[in-house]
Amino acid sequence: MRIDLMAGAGLSLAPLRAAPDPTILLFDSGLGGLTVLDAVRRARPDARYVYAADDAAFPYGRLSEAELVARVLAVMEQFIASHRPDLVVIACNTASTLVLPALRQRFTTPFVGVVPPIKPAAATTRSGLITLLATPGTVARSYTRDLIATYAASCAVTLVGSRHLATYAEAEMAGSPIDDATLAAEIAPCFVRAEDGRLTDVVCLSCTHYPLLLPRLRALAPWPVSWIDPAPAIARRVLQLLGPGQRGEAGDGSGVLASFTAGSSLTAPLRDSLTLRGVNEVTVEAMPLRMQ
Numbered sequence: 001m002r003i004d005l006m007a008g009a010g011l012s013l014a015p016l017r018a019a020p021d022p023t024i025l026l027f028d029s030g031l032g033g034l035t036v037l038d039a040v041r042r043a044r045p046d047a048r049y050v051y052a053a054d055d056a057a058f059p060y061g062r063l064s065e066a067e068l069v070a071r072v073l074a075v076m077e078q079f080i081a082s083h084r085p086d087l088v089v090i091a092c093n094t095a096s097t098l099v100l101p102a103l104r105q106r107f108t109t110p111f112v113g114v115v116p117p118i119k120p121a122a123a124t125t126r127s128g129l130i131t132l133l134a135t136p137g138t139v140a141r142s143y144t145r146d147l148i149a150t151y152a153a154s155c156a157v158t159l160v161g162s163r164h165l166a167t168y169a170e171a172e173m174a175g176s177p178i179d180d181a182t183l184a185a186e187i188a189p190c191f192v193r194a195e196d197g198r199l200t201d202v203v204c205l206s207c208t209h210y211p212l213l214l215p216r217l218r219a220l221a222p223w224p225v226s227w228i229d230p231a232p233a234i235a236r237r238v239l240q241l242l243g244p245g246q247r248g249e250a251g252d253g254s255g256v257l258a259s260f261t262a263g264s265s266l267t268a269p270l271r272d273s274l275t276l277r278g279v280n281e282v283t284v285e286a287m288p289l290r291m292q
């Protein structure tokens, strides 16, 4: 059975509410969802934003499926109770490809998820060689395999489960960028040259952390490719659900509240990076990870 993660099972396409200033909560294991926040804020500048980062459990890519479902449900319980959002964006492929059905069953709040952009990748490629770059968790999901079978059956899809790239993106945001050689080695498996000379020409950024590194990934790629970031599609989906709002309005000036479940990596350079992305208040709602 295919579950339409992007569309929100049971939700009509009519806007959920016409009132201005809805509260939108964006959720990720760490800082990756900030790339989605940028796109959503451009679409609904009038909304109030909470950016919720489960940094106590970062990286999600290392958690088993059962651990991840339990963790996201528990954390979401608290964030929804604290912030009463009108809509939640699960700005994390690793969580969205697994947890959305359980979230929708537990909560009445509408959820929008981020899933690997296989469909646009298949429409973009000319060589027929696509790479899906994601966390090991996302690469392993049956949801991901199903997307590939449905939308990219005529392409050769290389799955690259990166163990370190999300951590490198966090380091970049915290002002301690990883060196070029290490970054180049991590993305090297994305670039395939077929025996007939065809080259990979599309790489799906299937972890929201990766666009944080995009300028460096472009510079280090052995040849030019199209990098597909699903964030604009997520913003369009939020607009479909919430309606356009008062376009052009800059909201109530309250900016973005960022809430962390640990906050242990909140260094001064990281706070500066957050400020540059519109975060004007940072808080910690401590939720330590207790693994069985």
Ligand code: DGL
Residues within 6 Å of the ligand: 028, 029, 030, 032, 033, 058, 059, 060, 061, 062, 091, 092, 093, 094, 095, 135, 138, 166, 206, 207, 208, 209
């Ligand atoms: N940003 C997350 C994603 O989109 C995952 C990073 C992690 O926690 O492993 O998959």
